[in-house]
Amino acid sequence: MTKDKILAIVKTNLLDILEDVEEDAITSDKSMKDLGANSLDIVEVVSTSMRELKVKVPRAKLNDLKNIGELVDVLYEEVQAKADA
Amino acid sequence: MAEALVTITKDEQGVAILQMQDSVKKNALGTAFVEALTHALEEVSSDPEVRVCVLRGLEDVFCAGGDQDLLVALAEGEVVASDIMLSRAVLEVPVPTIAVMEGHAVGGGLTMGICCDIVMMARESRYGCSFMNMGFTPGMGTTRLLALAVGDYIAAEMMLGGQFFRGSHFEGRSQINYILPREKMWRKATQIASAIAEKPRFALEMLKRDLSLKKRRLFEEARTSEVPMHQVCFTQPETARRIRENYVSNKKES
Numbered sequence: 001m002t003k004d005k006i007l008a009i010v011k012t013n014l015l016d017i018l019e020d021v022e023e024d025a026i027t028s029d030k031s032m033k034d035l036g037a038n039s040l041d042i043v044e045v046v047s048t049s050m051r052e053l054k055v056k057v058p059r060a061k062l063n064d065l066k067n068i069g070e071l072v073d074v075l076y077e078e079v080q081a082k083a084d085a
Numbered sequence: 086m087a088e089a090l091v092t093i094t095k096d097e098q099g100v101a102i103l104q105m106q107d108s109v110k111k112n113a114l115g116t117a118f119v120e121a122l123t124h125a126l127e128e129v130s131s132d133p134e135v136r137v138c139v140l141r142g143l144e145d146v147f148c149a150g151g152d153q154d155l156l157v158a159l160a161e162g163e164v165v166a167s168d169i170m171l172s173r174a175v176l177e178v179p180v181p182t183i184a185v186m187e188g189h190a191v192g193g194g195l196t197m198g199i200c201c202d203i204v205m206m207a208r209e210s211r212y213g214c215s216f217m218n219m220g221f222t223p224g225m226g227t228t229r230l231l232a233l234a235v236g237d238y239i240a241a242e243m244m245l246g247g248q249f250f251r252g253s254h255f256e257g258r259s260q261i262n263y264i265l266p267r268e269k270m271w272r273k274a275t276q277i278a279s280a281i282a283e284k285p286r287f288a289l290e291m292l293k294r295d296l297s298l299k300k301r302r303l304f305e306e307a308r309t310s311e312v313p314m315h316q317v318c319f320t321q322p323e324t325a326r327r328i329r330e331n332y333v334s335n336k337k338e339s
Contacts, residue, residue: 019251019253038145038189038209038210038211039145039189040189040191040211040213040249041211041251043249043333044211044248044249047248058330059330059332059333
């Protein structure tokens with residue numbers, strides 16, 4: 001699983017969940033808030049992506065993320081950790 | 086002194102607006118907030134001039150559901166879930182109630198809204214049943230009352246899956262009175278409230294009591310099965326851990 005694949009998964013879920021976002025507007029340096037997501041939109045995007053990747057990141061670790069790229073990094077770490085285990 | 090967690094304003098028509106405004110904890114149902122809200126509901130209920138009660142939250146959050154500390158206390162057996170009788174307090178308001186859920190409503194917060202006679206959601210806010218995300222079965226009457234609002238199948242999906250659906254998801258598939266863009270809700274709510282407030286109090290009180298019988302019955306039925314299910318859930322060591330790990334905090338803007 002590459003970071004690009006994880007970004008693609010997050011992107012698909014963002015498009016599903018936010019409905020009114022343009023695909024081109026989603027980039028790693030942006031936060032979901034920049035894209036108009038509210039707090040529970042973000043929870044839904046993250047939960048759905050974690051389910052799809054079959055990983056679970058503790059909420060505490062998710063609270064300080066600044067943009068989509070950082071979310072992808074955290075998800076990637078978990079996917080790697082799971083693969084190594 | 087800190088701003089009051091819940092305020093009541095009343096106009097000459099008899100419209101009482103009960104405003105939940107804990108902007109720090111985002112109207113989460115913690116001990117102080119539940120006390121303030123229960124007190125406000127009692128005050129409205131005992132005021133003979135009130136003809137309709139409008140329940141309103143913050144712009145972004147109507148009510149966040151059980152506060153994490155309270156849920157952990159429940160899981161650790163320090164508090165008994167049946168003590169939290171907020172749903173009953175809303176159901177027992179003697180005059181018609183309107184829930185104007187402009188912001189998110191989660192878990193017990195959503196159920197509290199649904200206990201009202203008339204319910205409004207915002208298209209862009211999210212509504213969900215988070216109990217099972219934290220490893221325990223729904224409470225506050227949710228197991229019976231949610232289905233009344235959104236139908237059996239959608240209620241089952243919400244309770245089992247714990248997703249947060251946009252208000253727009255319920256358009257055309259629920260009993261919710263109005264699902265509107267957030268900025269249009271308040272105007273509509275005041276129109277509904279005024280139409281009710283024109284009617285005589287004695288007639289409103291009788292009709293409200295009569296119409297709410299179904300909900301009150303369902304609530305009692307729900308409590309009968311929710312309490313023993315909680316007794317099982319809250320004795321599992323896993324539950325406290327799940328609450329700590331999966332509680333979605335609205336306290337901080339992220």
